[in-house]
Amino acid sequence: MHVVVCVKQTPDSAAKMSVDNGKVTWGDSGLVVNPWDEYAIEEAIRLKEKHGGKATAISMGPESAKEALKTCLAMGCDEAVLISDPALKGSDALATSYVLAKAIEKLGDVGMVLFGKQAIDGDTGLVPVAVARRLNWSPLTYTIKIAELDPGTKIIKAERLLEQGKQIVTATLPAVVGTVKDINEPRYPSFMGIRKAAKAVINTWSAADLGLDASQIGAAGSPTHWPRVFPLPARAGSVELIDGTPEEIAAKLADKLLADKVI
Numbered sequence: 001m002h003v004v005v006c007v008k009q010t011p012d013s014a015a016k017m018s019v020d021n022g023k024v025t026w027g028d029s030g031l032v033v034n035p036w037d038e039y040a041i042e043e044a045i046r047l048k049e050k051h052g053g054k055a056t057a058i059s060m061g062p063e064s065a066k067e068a069l070k071t072c073l074a075m076g077c078d079e080a081v082l083i084s085d086p087a088l089k090g091s092d093a094l095a096t097s098y099v100l101a102k103a104i105e106k107l108g109d110v111g112m113v114l115f116g117k118q119a120i121d122g123d124t125g126l127v128p129v130a131v132a133r134r135l136n137w138s139p140l141t142y143t144i145k146i147a148e149l150d151p152g153t154k155i156i157k158a159e160r161l162l163e164q165g166k167q168i169v170t171a172t173l174p175a176v177v178g179t180v181k182d183i184n185e186p187r188y189p190s191f192m193g194i195r196k197a198a199k200a201v202i203n204t205w206s207a208a209d210l211g212l213d214a215s216q217i218g219a220a221g222s223p224t225h226w227p228r229v230f231p232l233p234a235r236a237g238s239v240e241l242i243d244g245t246p247e248e249i250a251a252k253l254a255d256k257l258l259a260d261k262v263i
């Protein structure tokens, strides 16, 4: 089975976000694989290892996103494709889903597309369901376990993690699977993998390569607008550390909570 994993390059989770001239910026913080995507990458590799076939990582982004794709190769993905074109700048979730769906169609023989839960910068969580809708495939979001998968009958049984509990769903492949962090423990790239990825050639597809409609990409294809972007006010409040033995700390804490009418 050919499994595709969609990966976004994001600022490091430790990066400090600020707003500069009405634009969100992370300064010159390092760029990483979107942390939620690591679980999707791991699942794609495990599926390939169990059922055969190959795992391909794809990303829409600037040239720098090749580094994120190299991490995917170092972890164990077989191939990687970057979709990059100046015309894609300014794309929102709708336009991004159009581009990714077109790339998946171009790959041709895909049985499953995996995503992380959300991107830690954009944070909309919209892209997986929008891609599923465009492809007309079942969206199995918040998947915590792929309980059964038969590439022969093309039936997938997945457990979805909901606030109220778990939901077990079945669908027919091809399908879009959104993952949550408890689905697996992502592996570290191996030394050999890192060496192999460093030498790997990453295919780059342009808007023309995908035959994209100019009215559906970039700012022209993005109905979302950010009329005002502003940072939240700094949090008021202070921190006080209580010291002493555990009994003394508990007594002092109880006194303070009583004095402040918290308890």
Ligand SMILES: Cc1cc2nc3c(=O)[nH]c(=O)nc-3n(C[C@H](O)[C@H](O)[C@H](O)COP(=O)(O)OP(=O)(O)OC[C@H]3O[C@@H](n4cnc5c(N)ncnc54)[C@H](O)[C@@H]3O)c2cc1C
Pocket (backbone or CB within 6 Å): 006, 007, 008, 034, 036, 037, 058, 059, 060, 061, 088, 089, 090, 091, 092, 093, 094, 096, 100, 115, 116, 117, 118, 119, 120, 121, 122, 123, 124, 125, 126, 127, 128, 222, 224, 225, 226
């Ligand atoms: C008006 C506007 C202009 C914007 N301009 C830009 C811009 O110029 N450059 C820019 O980088 N962002 C831009 N953004 C942000 C960008 O639209 C979002 O990051 C993008 O739509 C994806 O949504 P998300 O980040 O919320 O992903 P989510 O929906 O939260 O992500 C869910 C899953 O989809 C995957 N995914 C998301 N995006 C990609 C991708 N590009 N490739 C592969 N997988 C992906 C994630 O990795 C994750 O696994 C803009 C947004 C708006 C509204």
